[in-house]
Amino acid sequence: MGMGTSNFVIRWVNFLTMVLAIGIVIYGVWMSTHHDSCKKSLTLPILFLGAFIFLISIIGFLGAWKNSSILLWLYLILLCIILVAILVFTVLAFIITNNGSGHSVSGLRYKEYQLHDYSPWFLKQLNNTNHWKRLKSCLVKSDDCNHLSRKYRVLFFCPQTQMTPSVPITLKQYKSAKLSPIEAGCCRPPSECGYPAVNASFYDLSFHPVSSNKDCKLYKNTRGIKCYNCDSCKAGVAQYMKTEWRVVAIFNLILFVVLSAVYFVGCCARRNASRVGSKA
Numbered sequence: 001m002g003m004g005t006s007n008f009v010i011r012w013v014n015f016l017t018m019v020l021a022i023g024i025v026i027y028g029v030w031m032s033t034h035h036d037s038c039k040k041s042l043t044l045p046i047l048f049l050g051a052f053i054f055l056i057s058i059i060g061f062l063g064a065w066k067n068s069s070i071l072l073w074l075y076l077i078l079l080c081i082i083l084v085a086i087l088v089f090t091v092l093a094f095i096i097t098n099n100g101s102g103h104s105v106s107g108l109r110y111k112e113y114q115l116h117d118y119s120p121w122f123l124k125q126l127n128n129t130n131h132w133k134r135l136k137s138c139l140v141k142s143d144d145c146n147h148l149s150r151k152y153r154v155l156f157f158c159p160q161t162q163m164t165p166s167v168p169i170t171l172k173q174y175k176s177a178k179l180s181p182i183e184a185g186c187c188r189p190p191s192e193c194g195y196p197a198v199n200a201s202f203y204d205l206s207f208h209p210v211s212s213n214k215d216c217k218l219y220k221n222t223r224g225i226k227c228y229n230c231d232s233c234k235a236g237v238a239q240y241m242k243t244e245w246r247v248v249a250i251f252n253l254i255l256f257v258v259l260s261a262v263y264f265v266g267c268c269a270r271r272n273a274s275r276v277g278s279k280a
Contacts, residue, residue, distance in 0.1 A: 006269040010064035010072075013262055017057040024050030056082070064269055072270035079263050086256050093249040096121050097242040100235075102181070105191050110179040112190060113235035122241070126234040135237065136228045144180065145187035145226055148200045181243075185236025186227050189219035 028046035056078050063071030100118035102111025115123065125131055139145075179187075188203070189195050193216035195203040202221050209216035215230035227233050 006265050006272060007064040007067065009265045010060055010262075010269045013265075014057040014061035014064070017053055018061065021050045021054035021057060024053065060266065063273075067273045069270060069273040072266060072273055076263065076266050076270060079259065079266060083256060083259055083263065086252050086259070090249050090252040090256065093245045093252070095119075097245050097249070100238060100242055102239065108191065109176045110184050111181075113181055113185050113232060113239050115231040115235040115238065118235065118238040118242070122238045126238060132234070139182070139186055139228055139233070139237075140224050142182075144182045145201065146223070148179075148183060148187050181236040181239035182233075183236075184232075185230070185239075186233035189227055190215050190230075190232050192216075193219070195219075 025047060028043050028050060031046065032043040056075065059071055059078065060075040062068065063075050096119045098119070100113070100122070102113050105112055115126070126135075187201065190211070190213055192211040192213055194210040195205060195207050195216075197203055203219070205219070205221065215227060215232050218229045219225075219227045
C-alpha cells in the first residue's frame with residue numbers, strides 16, 4: 001500500500017474515532033448528572049473508555065499526519081494490546097455464556113430459569129452477598145416489576161374476598177405473554193409453587209405451596225421484596241447478562257476484524273514513515 005494511501009486512511013480513521021471518543025465522554029458526563037446511582041456506576045468506565053480511545057486516536061492521527069515513525073510505533077503497540085484484550089475477552093465471554101437456558105413450563109409462553117444451570121463464574125458473582133445487594137437495589141428501582149401490573153391489570157375478579165375467575169382471556173393473555181428473564185424470575189414466584197394469581201403483581205400466599213423450592217417461602221407481594229432474594233431472580237439476571245454478553249462478544253468479533261485491517265494499514269504507514277526517515 002502506498003505511503004499517501006496508508007497515511008490518508010490512518011488519519012481519517014483516527015479522526016473519526018476521536019469524534020467518537022468525544023461523544024463517549026460527553027455521554028458519560030451526561031449520565032453522571034441525569035441518572036440514578038445504579039446507572040451512575042457506569043460513568044467512570046465510560047469516561048475511561050472515551051479518554052483511552054481519544055488518546056490512541058490522537059497518537060495515530062498525529063503519527064500519520066507528521067509521518068512520525070515513533071508515534072506510529074506507539075500507536076501500533078497500543079492497538080495490538082487492544083486487539084489481544086478484545087480477543088481474550090471475546091473467548092472468555094463465549095466460554096462463560098455457554099451454559100444456561102430457560103425451561104419451558106406447560107401453559108406458559110415465557111420460560112423460567114434455574115441458577116445451577118449457569119457457569120461457575122455467574123454463580124460466584126451472583127451468590128456474593130455484596131454484589132447481589134447492589135444488584136437487588138437496582139432491580140427494586142427498575143420498572144421491570146412495577147410496570148407488570150399495568151400491562152396486565154385484571155386477572156381475577158374478587159367479590160366479597162372470594163377469588164372467582166372473571167374474564168378468562170385476561171389470564172390467558174398473561175400466561176401467553178413473553179416475559180423477560182428478570183420479569184419471570186424476580187417479579188413472580190416460580191410456577192411450581194402453585195400460588196393462585198390475584199393479578200400480575202399479587203399472589204394468594206395463603207395457599208400452601210406444593211413445592212419444597214425455598215423460593216416459594218422467599219416470595220412476598222411487597223413491592224420492595226417480591227422474589228428479589230430468590231435463586232430464580234438471580235437466574236433471570238444471569239440469563240439477561242448471558243444475552244447481553246453474547247451480543248457484546250459478537251460485536252467484538254466484528255470490531256476485531258475491523259481493527260485488524262486498521263492495524264495492517266498502520267503497519268504500512270509505519271513502514272513507509274521509516275523509509276522516509278532513513279532517506280532523510
